Amino acid sequence: MTRSSHFSFERLRGIIAKEFTQMRRDRLTFAMMLGIPLLQLVLFGFAINSDPRHLPAAVLFADSGPQVRTFLQAMKNTTYYKFVREVKSVQEGRELLARGEVQFLINIPQNFTRDLLRGDRPAVLIEADATDPSATGLALGSLNAQLDSAFRNDFKGPLEYLGRTPGPIDLRVHAQYNPESNTQFNIVPGLMGVILTMTMIMITGLAITREKERGTMENLLSMPTRPSEVLIGKIAPYILIGYVQVGVILGAARFIFHVPMHGSIPLLLAVALVFIAANLAMGITFSTVAKNQLQAMQMTFFVFLPSILLSGFMFPFRGMPSWAQTVGEFLPLTHFLRIVRGILLKGNGLHEIIPDLWPIALFALVMLTIGIKRYRQTLD
């Protein structure tokens, strides 16, 4: 009598086959699944330059000796700085910084030339707008090396002793925000998580609402199918799509962006399965709640925005206020980003990633359970 209440692999296979066929016919969605990773790779990988140069800088002169000119020329030679303004006071300079008109304020102290020639290592204060740490980090990093070689011409003959270490000038940098260096190596592996989050949630979010909107749900419900068969059957084909995306991104990371890959790729692929499953389960749960495809899309963005902003993809996680960090800890993307960056850049193994792996697995399990519970077997 209750044969129908048992999970049937035959029915599951039937649903999977149907989803694959429909996916193949839906060219637009199929193109989107491949197009989104490529588009994002181009945007984040190429168009968004994380190593910007010729950043506007303002200078406050309290001294104007010939060595000041050497110093500024040296800064200019790094190609990171472009002097756009001379300011009369620190206040004026800080206002420019606050308004974002300049990225740096260089403060040449009184007696710069005198102290320099005496070998007293005058302190030059560089105040940087580190809102985007990746923008200022490289500019500042390049400076020390450039200064050493620049003064070599000035320090000839009797002044040669000034050219020795620890360098003629004491550079002091004030970054306005907590900067964490954020390079392209950081972005491209992170993209893997972002792309999977966006496409996987969206595609399964539409899976059930589409059946509802087209009226085929009534038909599906009138057949002896189990909720778990329908939900897992709808998730399974997209795991394959997820892996295609992972492959595209890893390939681009390796051959186009030359991201170092210190850790185990099979381990990364195994973790990706858990992460893909977590996102698909979340999407399918949205799908059971949403009344139509539009609502499902809106719910997708409701998760997608915090995922991008609070996961540490766009901004350094430790730079966020604690409430934002708490929210971030509930997002699978946060943990996946740490794992991907850990495996690729630091060469982390299973032992190091476990603390971030189990939250993703737990998330997937909870979401799938909610989805199966929420899935209505009636039209009530």
Place this chain on the structure above:
Amino acid sequence: MSDDLAIDVRGMTKRFGGRAVVDDISLQVKAGEIYGFLGPNGSGKTTFIRMLCGLLRPDAGSGTCLQLDVITQSEEIKRHVGYMTQKFSFWEDLSIQENLDFVARMYGVKQRKDVVRNSIERLGLAGRERQLAGQLSGGWKQRLALAACLLHQPKLLLLDEPTAGVDPKARRDFWEHIHQLADEGLTFLITTHYMDEAERCHRLAYIAYGKLLAHGTVADVINHVGLTTWAVTGPDLIKLAAQLRGQPGIPQAVAFGAALHVSGDDQPALENAIAPHRHPPFTWSQIPSGLEDVFIHLMDSSKDNFKP
């Protein structure tokens, strides 16, 4: 309760937002019978059918469908019932064959490939099985839907307005097919708006605003209502109809082609009301009430519980 009843339910009730869409309906359908289910739009026909096959949970009521409890055994009922929805609900982006194959898999049909191939041949769609279902015309969609509902050899078919939007030839073929299947022992519950289809049913029920108003054979239903109908021909019948309507004893005056049918359930009152008009140029004759006269009468005289 008898063994040869395919459907035997009592007191079925379904409320949406406090309003009873199906209100205390009891229905018995014998095995092998074609049972017609009639009523105006929104009368609760679809809701009632959905309750029978487990798609909606009734708020009250009990009974059996194929000797299975409609409340507790809806999963088992689904295995033996074929339900054809009002709107085409197969996958338009799947081909004919893929749709049939999917349905067969969901029901765990044995020798699936053969069953599907036979079904396609019976449908007369051999050679077109790779065509997408969405590209089929209305008539072919209806045939495909019926074929899909029959794949798992159900004992009871619930067809919700199966012939809506289908041309007369296809409708006639469809009904011949239904009668053939009924001869083989299948039971049908069919909703329809067409009077000619209602008359093809063994028995029928009429519901309006969620209530069962009449049921039985066509003759039973007509007798039960006890309507007297006069047909009148002549010039300017529209003006006449306007004069007659609203008179005591004349609940309805409806144009049927060149004639006006004037009906009422109180014969003396009706004849009193038409007496002033029984002279040339009008020609009057009493006719047996048709199903349509009866249904319009039932619909007009039932109370609309959705009105505030």
